[in-house]
Amino acid sequence: MTETAGEKALELPNIVTILAEKAKGTPLSDFLLTWQSLIFSLIIIMLLSVIAYVASRKIKEVPGRLQAACELFVGGVDDFVRGIIGDKARIYTPFIGTLFIYILFMNLSGIVPLMKSPTSNWSTTMALTICVMLYVFYVSIKEMGVIGYIDHLLGKPRGIIAFSVFIPLMMLVLHIVSDFIARPLSLSLRLRSNIWGDDMLLAVLSGFGAKGIPLLLFNTFLVILASIVQTVVFCLLTTIYFTLVLTHEET
Template structure:
């Protein structure tokens, strides 16, 4: 029983196994499928926005609905100032979704079943979240945020903030690990399930169709979870800060 189904790239590599570049095809297989998804998405974007009009066509309508939903989703969590993160989160969602779903097409592969792909995406989120946080709060404000609250008494002013800083740094470092492992494990498990059921032949066909339905749902859910968590990571730094600012303003007014 094969744990992985043959893909177009693996078949080409097998056919040209004597060629020196054949092994690179296998090594970079995930990247090839990622670039295929990139190409498909850009093609869709260009086609949808080529003749944009106030009364949209079918493709433009679909793209507009998607953009509108992502806009509402992100701004619903981050508030109106979260508009600047809409392209990032939206691209992340659609990219992961397409990479998850492309594995269901015969001879294709989900790039997200490779850990390097999900780690790369999680690192992008990690870097952008912390870059935005430092840009928004300033480096000292960023450290201050990581030290947590409340403060005041000796224990609270020195020991606890340092402990909290350490805890927060560990938490922040764990976030990309959990993000990447969750996505990779789920999609890898989906791929394995499909591969296992495919090996049963015609007898396994009903199970295969049923599991494909489950896999589609899992693909959507995993893309959503990754995007939602990324948005929440932004919110932890930015919305929290806005609340603090509001609280400080209130305290100053009362004072």
């Protein structure tokens, strides 16, 4: 919502900006522009909720198309998460699966006319990253305990290293930077920047008129590919963060 004027200028018009334009000079216009990404996020949430509700309303022994698609998605995510984390993964499947479908829909909404990718807004990706980090932190505390987690942050100093102050301190700084700064920044900025870049490119190519249509179509294909790849990367990294925490206890 606090994007620079330059970034705004390259945006394609969407339903919210059109409405804001119509209500220009009123508090509604400011409200719409301020919560633009959230409005699209809520539209996607509503869409996903309706799909989930309709699909789960009449579950049959022989599934229809929607039920089969949902089963495929749920089974696929479950296999994916369990394949990486192991048998403990079942409890993390809903979280990672919801992230996956939510991010994928948000990424792909950029190519739908009059829509915008909420993930091109850093606040959106940062919010998702905060959810991931808080959950990973919670799992860390749950698995290792408070003392165990502090021990982990200090790099598990044992023997002579335990008596030195420098190395555990360095490990603490390293872990804090890694777990609380580098990871959230990289996770959120990677997704936001890729999707924002795709949206910018679409906006630029749209300005070429009829001549830009072939390039626009090709770029749309690239956007779809990038959207899927970035979704997979985000969820894969999330799963790996869980894995690191869970296997830490075992090792």
